[in-house]
Amino acid sequence: MVLDEHSNVILLKEIAELLNEETDMDRMLEGAIWKLLNGSNFETAWIFFIDEKGKHKLVAQANLPEALKANGCRHLQKGGCWCVKRYHDGDLKKASNIIACQRIENARTTKTGDSGGITHHATVPLQSGTEKFGLLNIAAPERTGFSADELALLESVAFQIGSAIKRIVLTKQEQELALVKERNRLARDLHDSVNQLLFSVTLTARGGSEMSAEPEVQETFRDIQHLTQEALNEMRALIWQLRPKGLESGLLEAIKGYAEMLGLTTEVKVTGVIQLPSRAEETLFRIAQEALNNIRKHAGVNKVELFMSVTSSDVLLVIKDEGRGFLLDERLYIPSIGIQSMRERAQAEGGTVDWSSEIGKGTEILVRIPY
Template sequence: MEEETRLSRLKILKDIAELLNKGTDTRAVLSEVLKNLLNVTGLQTGWIFLVDQTGGYQLAAHENLPPALTLNQCAPMCSGECWCLDRYLDGRLDKATNIIECKRLEDAVDFHWGETYGLTHHATVPLKAAEENFGLLNIGSPNKTHFNKEELALLESVALQIGTAIKRINLTQREQDLALTAERNRLARDLHDSVNQLLFSLSLTARGGKERSEDPEVKETFSYIQDMAQEALNEMRALIWQLRPRGLENGLVSALKSYGEMLGLKMDIKVKGVINLPGSVEEAIWRIGQEALGNCKKHSSQEAVTMYFTAKEQEVIMDINDEGCGFFYDEEKELPSLGLRSMKDRTEALKGHFSLKSEPGKGTKIRISIPV
């Protein structure tokens, strides 16, 4: 019997390892592994929390949650505190363990959120690889109030595999990001060395033709060509900046100031606080700032732009204000342009908050706040 149990456990671990080795998308991998784990163990319900370095968590995968926990798109699972997370965050949870009485399920009963189908307890296991922690795996079944040592050992082995897979996927993503940055830099160099130089030469040639010609119509044609070449040259320089943020090595604020001045804007930048931003946050703020300054140049009819940066212990805030023509904006409706929606999406992808205020004749104010 023991040999049969051991072989069954090895098969489960083998099947899950194969799933984890194939995956490149964290959420898809976690969902598939959780479903497979429940299927082969005969257990019914499971969910996985991913926890970031600040203690914030997200429900990354779930399977067969009772109605009480899926209320309002799983709202009971997406906010609030619980004992397993508390123990994970304060370092008490370092191996698979039984959680006596789940607080979320207790609240579901106390506040009449819905049917729990007899689910009251669960086992919880930290997801980690070496010294890195990634979150929690929780497993339960109706009327099951205790997991034996063999069950906890199996869950711990699976959790270790999951933690290792998450680390692999994260490392792969970083490598891809570095490769993308290198490709952007290469493309920026190519554009600068070829198209940018051709446009500059075209502008000079048009100016020379205009100066040498005596015919007014020819002069006007050369002048038009020169203006168009200069406009295309400005667009190309802006594109190169977007691909390769030259000056970012001297700091985000310096880069945005230089970018705004390159667009012909009068930049007034104020900074409060000092913080070392993660690369993903710095990149996002840089791209958002570029889009905002581009909008100011194209739509505000004003050259003066004010930017405020406020660095707090767990948050960075960027305000971009102009006193231009503004526009009517209803907060209840969708953002009116692709650029603004892109800024909002970039912000929310990092768990940040995007706000916009604008009125005709009263300018536009944009605020970006991102946790760090």
Template sequence: MAGDKANSDVGILKEIAELLNEGTELNTVLAEVLRRLLQITGLETGWIFLIDAQGDYQLAATVELPPALSMDNFAPMCEGGCWCVDRYNDGRLNKATNIFECKRLEDAINNKSGETNGLTHHATVPLRAGNEKFGVMNVGSPNKTHFKKDELALLEAVAFQIGTAIKRIRLAQQEQELALAAERNRLARDLHDSVNQLLFSLSLTARAGTEMADTPELKDTFSYIQDLAQEAQGEMRALIWQLRPRGLENGIICALAGYAEMLNLPLETKVMGVSSLPGKVEEALWRIGQEALANCKKHSQAEIVHLTLDSARSQVEMQIQDDGAGFNFNPEKELPSLGLKSMQTRAYSLGGKLEILSKPGEGTMIIVMIPI
């Protein structure tokens, strides 16, 4: 019998490993693995919290949560504290552990906020790879109040597999981001060395043609070509900035100030809080900021733009406000431009949010908030 049990556990670990090795999108992988683990073990409910270095948690995967926990788009799971997260953050949760009472379920029962479907307890397993920790996996079933040692050992082995997969996927994402940055830098160099130089040569040639032309019509033609070439040069410089911002190595404020100067856009800046930001966050703020400043230049006819960066322990907030024309904006409707949608997508991709405040004649304010 013991041999049959060992073979069964090995089969489970093999199947889980195959699922983990196939996936590249983290939350999708976690949801698939959690669902399969519950099917194989006969358990009914599970969820995974990913927890960052600051102790903030994110609900990354769920399977068959009772109504009391899944109501309002899983709101009871996304706010407040609980035993497993607290123990994880203070360093006391280092191995698979029985949870004799779940605080979130207990609160739901006490507040009569929804059906728990008989679920009162769960096991908690930390997700680890070596010395790195990534979060916790919780599993349980109705009326199951205790997990045996061999059940916890199996869950712990699966959790180690999940932790290793999380590390692999995140390393792969970092490599992709570095490769993308390198490709942008290469493209920026190529544009500067080839197309930008050709446009400069065209502008000089058109200027010489203007001086040498012997008829007004011909002078006007060369002058028009020179104006077009210079306008194209300006667009090219802006594109090169977007691909490889000079000054970002000195911080987001220096980069945005330099971009505003290139656009000939007066900019006042104010910085509060710490200045060092994670690379992903700084990159997102740069892309959002450049789109906002470009909109100020193209559409608002603003005389001055105010940029404020306020970073605290858990969040950075950037505000870009102009005194320009403004526009009719309804937050209940779809964003009116691709640029604004792109800004919103960048903020959302890092767990942040974007707010737009604007009225005709009263200017526009862009507010972006991203957790750090």
């Protein structure tokens, strides 16, 4: 028993060192559960993150049997189970043996692969103080339950992981806040310097055109004024992209405000209650910015239709114009259209961007983001 306690102390120390050094969430979780398996009698582990709605997401796994790994870990990814429900209801507060696991049973009965002798598992909440993040589950072949000492070890590891998750979340929030501050500083600098200089050039060119009696000189000044006004519009759009003013009043108001700044009128239709996480709002706003920029530059129209549908799990934003349209070869990357940028932003949030367009019949962009 003394040797086991000593081994556990060494294991907890090694896990703590890994958690303290790692700054990437995925690598931290994977590394921690692999160390746990290598230093204990547990042989299989997986971690769920669970949101406030009770929706779970598999974020890490180690040494899963084929039955649980099959089809992209389908049995762990989909459906409900007793431990996730108990966690969401607030009834799961410490490491516990689960008598019957619906996910394991489904994997065994559908015969999608060898279950490796896994029939039961233990589970423990991942939390830091009163803030909860999800569940750590462990299992071993031919084990229907784990001892009090093993559950105590599991709780200790879960406590360490929960604290590390909180640290990484806080660090990420601080980085995002610093990024917002830097964007705001750049936006202010551009507004106070370059923007004002361009405005001054516009006024000077107009004055030069009015003061000169030579048609050629007047035409040159008018060209300068026109080009400078275009640069001024581009600069204002860039400032908006750096600092999306209006999001504090809601996503649609921000999109409408940006469209108005570009000289576009919008017709808006909404279904569902719009109450989105800030990350999803900014992603949708940035994609809408790109789409509106494309409409102003390429569509040849000044009217845009916006449709937004919000469900309990995702939001659909449709941006439609009846302009020139375009033909897109999926094999080509076309930076001027900005489709790749919109796609990458959506994919970063687990979402998708689809579009349909036809020459002379306009373009429709469909953005779907889960939340």
